[in-house]
Amino acid sequence: MSPFSRRAFAAGALASLLTACGGHGTTGHRTTGPGTADTAGHDPTARRPRTTAGPVPADSARPLARSVPVRLLIPVIGVDTPVIRLGLAADGTVQVPPVTDHDRAGWYRHSPTPGETGPSVLLGHVTVGPYGDGVFRHLARLHRGDRIEARLENGTTAQFAVTAVRTVPKTDFPADDVYGNVGRPELRLITCGGTRTGDGYADNVIVFAALSGANLPTPGER
Amino acid sequence: MRRTVLSALALAGTAVLLGTGPAFADGATTPSPVPSAASPSTQPKESTEPTRTPEPTRAPGKGEPTRAPSQGEPTRAPAGGQVSVRPSGAPDTGVTASQDSGTGGTAIGAGAAAVLALGGGTVFVVRRRRATGA
Numbered sequence: 001m002s003p004f005s006r007r008a009f010a011a012g013a014l015a016s017l018l019t020a021c022g023g024h025g026t027t028g029h030r031t032t033g034p035g036t037a038d039t040a041g042h043d044p045t046a047r048r049p050r051t052t053a054g055p056v057p058a059d060s061a062r063p064l065a066r067s068v069p070v071r072l073l074i075p076v077i078g079v080d081t082p083v084i085r086l087g088l089a090a091d092g093t094v095q096v097p098p099v100t101d102h103d104r105a106g107w108y109r110h111s112p113t114p115g116e117t118g119p120s121v122l123l124g125h126v127t128v129g130p131y132g133d134g135v136f137r138h139l140a141r142l143h144r145g146d147r148i149e150a151r152l153e154n155g156t157t158a159q160f161a162v163t164a165v166r167t168v169p170k171t172d173f174p175a176d177d178v179y180g181n182v183g184r185p186e187l188r189l190i191t192c193g194g195t196r197t198g199d200g201y202a203d204n205v206i207v208f209a210a211l212s213g214a215n216l217p218t219p220g221e222r
Numbered sequence: 223m224r225r226t227v228l229s230a231l232a233l234a235g236t237a238v239l240l241g242t243g244p245a246f247a248d249g250a251t252t253p254s255p256v257p258s259a260a261s262p263s264t265q266p267k268e269s270t271e272p273t274r275t276p277e278p279t280r281a282p283g284k285g286e287p288t289r290a291p292s293q294g295e296p297t298r299a300p301a302g303g304q305v306s307v308r309p310s311g312a313p314d315t316g317v318t319a320s321q322d323s324g325t326g327g328t329a330i331g332a333g334a335a336a337v338l339a340l341g342g343g344t345v346f347v348v349r350r351r352r353a354t355g356a
Contacts, residue, residue: 096313119304181304
């Protein structure tokens with residue numbers, strides 16, 4: 001082969017390589033979801049049965065007055081999201097936030113508000129299909145003692161400390177642990193995790209937290 | 223000679239175009255944000271919060287399921303439930319993207335490589351034939 005031919009081949013090979021890389025790049029950008037979902041599916045922190053449980057904090061704070069949550073903050077995993085209200089779906093399951101680009105968390109309105117005595121239930125997506133990561137994408141990374149804040153409509157900020165993180169099969173969802181009565185203000189954060197099954201996940205990741213304090217609004221703040 | 227080089231370059235250009243075509247097609251099918259009208263419709267519009275008084279039973283006309291369908295476990299008395307209506311099943315809080323969307327780049331690369339290999343082989347054969355004077 002002449003040098004010209006070799007150069008031509010080299011140019012062609014380079015173009016082919018660039019094409020392959022470009023294709024990957026484009027697809028990868030558009031489908032952040034599956035890539036990260038796959039990661040979630042093999043997340044070593046999400047293996048079952050797994051519970052990073054421990055003794056619950058002994059010094060639970062006093063219950064707060066009822067006020068619906070408007071914002072949720074989990075600094076350690078970078079969550080700062082508005083909170084919408086959720087009810088029941090037609091099939092009797094709990095509603096989940098809509099699958100949109102700007103994913104948000106939702107509070108189950110038949111549960112206590114954060115800070116009231118009882119399990120206040122908030123839900124969020126781990127991934128939102130073509131839009132990529134959900135607001136609770138890294139929920140399984142939480143550990144006991146991590147701080148969670150729920151800002152309430154009345155200006156109060158309820159502060160919670162994580163007491164346990166559990167990854168459970170959806171077929172064995174611990175409804176009693178999640179929705180059952182408790183003797184103090186607690187929080188339940190729920191998302192999906194584990195291996196992928198079709199267009200969803202096999203497991204739920206549930207974070208249990210207990211009220212640890214509150215910042216009450218100053219008189220001029222409300 | 224020059225024709226050979228030019229044909230090889232044209233081949234490379236074709237490979238690039240083959241790759242970029244589907245890429246643009248990908249972009250065009252990128253889902254647009256969900257219509258704003260659809261999102262609120264999925265959320266309850268109640269302006270008032272349910273009272274905290276225990277509700278022994280629910281009105282059948284509301285479309286809400288019976289409570290406490292938990293899996294074979296004895297449940298607490300519904301009348302004293304802090305969660306006034308217990309959902310059934312597990313929350314579906316994760317939607318994955320379609321499986322086939324990640325294979326586009328691989329297919330493009332493989333196609334371009336195949337086209338290049340075919341073109342390269344043709345050029346090689348033509349040059350050999352010319353060199354041997356056939």
